[in-house]
Amino acid sequence: MKNLTRQSILIPFLILILAGPAQPVLAAGNLLIKNATILPVSGPPLSGGDVLVVDGIIKQIGRNLSAPPGTRIIEASGRYLIPGIIDTHTHLALSGTNEGTEAITPEVNMAEVINADDPAIFTALTGGVTTVHTMHGSANVIGGVNVVLKMKWGQPSEKLVVREAYPTLKFALGENVKQSNRTLLPGRPQRYPATRMGANAIIRRELLRARDYMAEWERYEKLKNSKNAPPGLLPPKKDLRLETLADLLRGKLYARCHAYVATEMVEFLNLAREFGFKVAALEHAWEAYKITDELLAAGVGISVFIDSWAYKMEAAEGIAYNAAYCSRRGVLVSINSDSSERVRRLFSEAGKAVKYGLTPDEALKMITINAARQLGLDHLVGSIEVGKQADLALFNEHPMSAYARCDLTIIEGEVYFDRDRLLREREAAAAPKGGN
């Protein structure tokens, strides 16, 4: 939603100095975390548990583990260790969110505008978030290709990208693409589409074009490879916009569609069936509780807010029971932040689902393993299991408690946020200086 266009160089630099350690506290990704209450998500909790990390990978989980000499030991008694939190819908660490001049812009790619200096990366770490799906905005019916990042604060852009994740393409429906909450400048025409009818029609139009485009290329390839290839055969014109859509139709890209009301979700699922493309998740999906049967039939999950609602007309029936009810009905649900502020309290957002019908363990899944599944990363992250990447967060209380605070965030065995250390540094900075 944010539009980060200008970026001062000085401020992120200041933050590097002031907000916390920019470089990992200890490199190499070897750690032994001792005596924590481990909430592995994939199995029952383990109290007084240890986790041994070697080369960024979880090597052993159990009690009374020992580590090779030189391994950093983190004493965690009385604290809760969870898998690093995964936020399936953000716009952070991007220098540009919406290519909003046209309704159809699948040629743009968020991986090309990663801003590794965005302080929101550090903000995310302070809430135990280790991985985010950072997306094109919702100004366009078909936006751009999204990217998944790890919150390795202080590392260059290319080190943040998680290449194993599903490649996804952003779609958006409803009020944002209709531009219904926008005041038109005088003399400026309303952009097409201005209705939900138009939004669907334009998707169909573009996908039909993409089909023709693919057919043209097929014809060309067939001719080119035929025994009697005509002399002077010219390839069709390359169209980057249609190339991306063709990848969607070929199953190489997954759709992630911003949608609020039941009708637009049902119709998007119909389009997916009509054109045979894959949908990784519906975003926001405020009225998903009305169409759980359709979601289950399509096998499509949702990435939602827990209770941020009533900020526009299409969010006026967004009930806080949505996530819990859909989960109970068997829909794959993740809770997202969509915000560089909410990202640091995503655990509390998930915790609210306990009031609306989930157990704390189920609620925790919505920001860990469920999110990993929606991103196609559940074989790597999302739970504390031997062989998975050591993305971990340590809390003072059960993270689904209102009294929870994140104290430590680890990515691939390296500490990226350490509250205790930050407090010590603050104390040292505040202490009266001797000498002179």
Added chain:
Amino acid sequence: MPARKLTNPGKFLLSLLFIISATSLTEPVPAAGLEKNTGEGSNLLAIVNARIIPVVGQEIPSGAILVENGKIKALGSNLEIPAGARIIEARGLTAYPGMIDGYSSLGLVEISGVSATVDNRETGRINPQVKAIEALKYDSMHIPIARSNGIVAAVVSPSGGLIAGQSALVKLDGWTNREMVIKESLALVVELPGLRGGRRGFMGMGGQQAAVSTDRALAELKELFKRARMYQIRREQAAKNLLLPRPDFDETSHCLLPVVRGELPVIFAVHADRDILQTIKFIEEEKIRAIFYQVEQGYKVAAEIKKAGLPCIIGSLYDQPPVWEDGYDSLFLNPVLLNKAGVKIAFSSSSSSAAKDLPYHAARAAAFGLDRLEALKAVTIYPAEIFGVDKLMGSLEPGKLANIVLADGDLLELGTRIERVFIEGREVDLNNRYLELLEKFRKREKEK
């Protein structure tokens, strides 16, 4: 609302006496609220076998609360329950005083993006004449949701400009806006410039400097207050001396008179440490009553705030630190350090659609070091004290209004469900928009 049956003239006199005494203690207390009986024909209500956290006074592991005519008559572990009392079994539940939201836009903002449903922001910069109570949508969908989270009263505030208007203190129950009134004019809301110009300032965007500095804003207020005082003198003189014409009606001055007389407090939304210090000086010079709101850098000048005796309403903690140099957790530490310095604090939702989250702001501060009982006080007795209604509400004590919440766990905890809510002794409906829609669409599942 059904008229109260006068079955017991003695009790009626007693409650009348209470109304009179309550009224003299504070501003208008609605007789209507006190007239509500327990709904079951008996004006005696006994909540039994509850764990009781009265907030003021010792916790009672298992006890009863006796309510008569909307007020708490007694509470304790060995209470004799009079015959004829309506019994509310509360085994396994904890009784708390209902929470008070220190600042909200409840009833003023329904769907923030749809201007037809937004009534908290008047045009222009100087609006002391607008009153939140006069626009309050008593049947807002957000009110029953807040109530279902244990909130029984809220400050409802206008917003925007330098003088935003007059806020009200309301209870979250009533068939009209007027039935909800606790104080129809609680305070004048003044919004001083922030540390950053909107959301863009934070993200390393270079920020947009606020159009007016706090120095200039306070100087402007000083002029307005002076004008109001002169206006009053000229009107008084004219009233005494037939030779003097009455001054032209001046709406702004007219509406500022209760402030300059020290009758109506000012809620100052103030942010940076140096602006807080300037505002303290202004308040002392002008001899006005004041409450601080937001005070993100209050912890840096906590001793001065304490010395000035100014209470602080903490803004929403769903926000970023105002400046990065303060540290990622400065917003969370602010209430902790203000409380430690002895400043009276109250939490607020600063919202309508997220008003229900009031307890979670308090818990967040507790996560960063605020004593848990202090956190609870800062959503109950402290706001009651700050708004001058602590004789009426904010704790479970004999003589206070029976604003009681029965919860299945810690009141501030995310997973806690609020089972029953009593406002002035009357059990309120905990149905809400969430549940209505859930039930409606659950039918589809059941049909199969």
